Amino acid sequence: MKKVVSVSLGSSKRDHKVQVELLGERFEISRVGTDGDFNRALEVLRELDGKVDAIGLGGIDVYLFVRQKRYAIHDGLKLMEAVKVTPVVDGSGLKNTLEREVVRILAENTGLLKKGMKVLMVSSLDRFGMAEALYDMGCDMTYGDLIFTMGMPYPVKTVAELEDIANRTLPELVKMPFQMLYPTGKKQESQDEAKVQKFAGYYYEAEVIAGDFHLIRRFMPAGMSGQTILTNTTTRDDIEFLREKGAGTLVTTTPEFEGRSFGTNVIEAAMVAILGKTLERIDAEDYLELLRNLNFQPRILRLT
Amino acid sequence: MATHLEITESLKVFQDNYNSNQRLKIMNRDWNRVVVIKATDIESLNTFIVQDGLVSIKEGALENPDLTVISDSETLADMFYGDITPTEPYNNGTLRIIGQEDDIIRLDFISLMIWGE
Numbered sequence: 001m002k003k004v005v006s007v008s009l010g011s012s013k014r015d016h017k018v019q020v021e022l023l024g025e026r027f028e029i030s031r032v033g034t035d036g037d038f039n040r041a042l043e044v045l046r047e048l049d050g051k052v053d054a055i056g057l058g059g060i061d062v063y064l065f066v067r068q069k070r071y072a073i074h075d076g077l078k079l080m081e082a083v084k085v086t087p088v089v090d091g092s093g094l095k096n097t098l099e100r101e102v103v104r105i106l107a108e109n110t111g112l113l114k115k116g117m118k119v120l121m122v123s124s125l126d127r128f129g130m131a132e133a134l135y136d137m138g139c140d141m142t143y144g145d146l147i148f149t150m151g152m153p154y155p156v157k158t159v160a161e162l163e164d165i166a167n168r169t170l171p172e173l174v175k176m177p178f179q180m181l182y183p184t185g186k187k188q189e190s191q192d193e194a195k196v197q198k199f200a201g202y203y204y205e206a207e208v209i210a211g212d213f214h215l216i217r218r219f220m221p222a223g224m225s226g227q228t229i230l231t232n233t234t235t236r237d238d239i240e241f242l243r244e245k246g247a248g249t250l251v252t253t254t255p256e257f258e259g260r261s262f263g264t265n266v267i268e269a270a271m272v273a274i275l276g277k278t279l280e281r282i283d284a285e286d287y288l289e290l291l292r293n294l295n296f297q298p299r300i301l302r303l304t
Numbered sequence: 305m306a307t308h309l310e311i312t313e314s315l316k317v318f319q320d321n322y323n324s325n326q327r328l329k330i331m332n333r334d335w336n337r338v339v340v341i342k343a344t345d346i347e348s349l350n351t352f353i354v355q356d357g358l359v360s361i362k363e364g365a366l367e368n369p370d371l372t373v374i375s376d377s378e379t380l381a382d383m384f385y386g387d388i389t390p391t392e393p394y395n396n397g398t399l400r401i402i403g404q405e406d407d408i409i410r411l412d413f414i415s416l417m418i419w420g421e
Contacts, residue, residue: 146413150409150410150413151406152331152332152335152410152413153334154330154331165417167420168416168417169413169416169417171420172389172391172412172416173391173412173416175391175392175395176391176394176395176409176412180405180408180409
């Protein structure tokens with residue numbers, strides 16, 4: 001049996017272990033959350049190195065792709081570099097491929113995404129593939145990175161402006177301590193009440209809310225009116241949370257195992273274990289072919 | 305070591321660049337903040353005020369600032385002239401910023417929008 005472990009800076013409350021069969025091969029997939037403790041994450045990674053088939057890094061991005069440019073978050077690189085033998089991925093390679101594909105599938109095969117729809121991406125620089133795919137299909141986009149990261153009421157409306165801001169700021173922002181840019185550990189379990197109140201209007205106006213679930217959750221107000229949530233990692237509790245807030249449909253880009261969808265880092269790690277190639281030799285086409293062979297489809301769950 | 309005059313001049317350059325950037329003025333139209341700039345190795349205090357999207361500079365320190373930026377004179381002058389970014393001195397402890405985390409990121413962001421690629 002192949003073993004894949006996701007080591008996350010997120011809450012240990014979301015830890016779990018499942019066994020699944022992928023393309024005829026048994027996998028044990030587990031998650032170890034370190035509650036935002038960076039040094040504990042380093043320890044766990046060193047312990048696992050050489051003992052499992054692939055490792056996913058969760059709760060932190062290592063690489064941010066902005067078209068052809070790739071920016072590396074320094075704290076994420078430190079974690080990745082702690083692993084010397086086992087292949088380790090952060091999900092960004094797959095995310096860039098899978099989420100474009102999910103947008104295409106939803107637009108072609110469901111009524112959940114249509115040209116002209118108002119879409120709020122709570123954060124987009126961590127999933128530029130989705131951001132670009134939604135814009136290209138003609139959605140009325142609001143990229144909320146500045147709104148929700150630093151409280152700046154400035155909705156970015158085009159991919160061109162998003163790219164311009166990214167290229168000016170990311171070369172330096174990636175050097176900042178990661179917890180200043182993204183909620184880790186206990187922060188993931190709470191809402192930022194001040195921003196929930198101040199920026200609720202962006203949620204209410206949107207027909208679709210897309211992006212990282214921790215961020216969607218952190219800023220979502222009560223009284224939503226049936227909006228579609230397009231995200232990846234959710235648990236049963238998260239689904240209840242969305243129901244209580246009034247969301248209408250949940251679409252997760254990664255498949256569900258035992259009641260929860262896994263982060264792209266986990267799925268990418270499993271794919272790396274299946275492919276058996278070195279990371280340098282894996283490209284987007286490998287992931288696309290594997291997704292087709294695995295018949296991966298977005299999961300659509302009606303919440304009302 | 306930079307002089308107080310050099311720090312003040314560097315802040316004026318920063319102010320001019322900020323105030324001629326229409327996008328930054330829109331982005332910060334509701335971010336009214338008082339930022340005190342303090343050197344650790346010479347007597348130098350300045351106040352940088354963001355009000356209704358515009359930046360103004362005053363010599364000396366206003367009371368109850370939202371943010372206090374503290375570093376050696378050379379780092380302060382280099383930073384506001386755009387010769388260095390705040391990230392590295394902030395990460396290695398040469399630069400200290402006292403204030404809310406969102407405001408600290410915003411200040412860094414403003415600097416990068418002016419001097420970034």
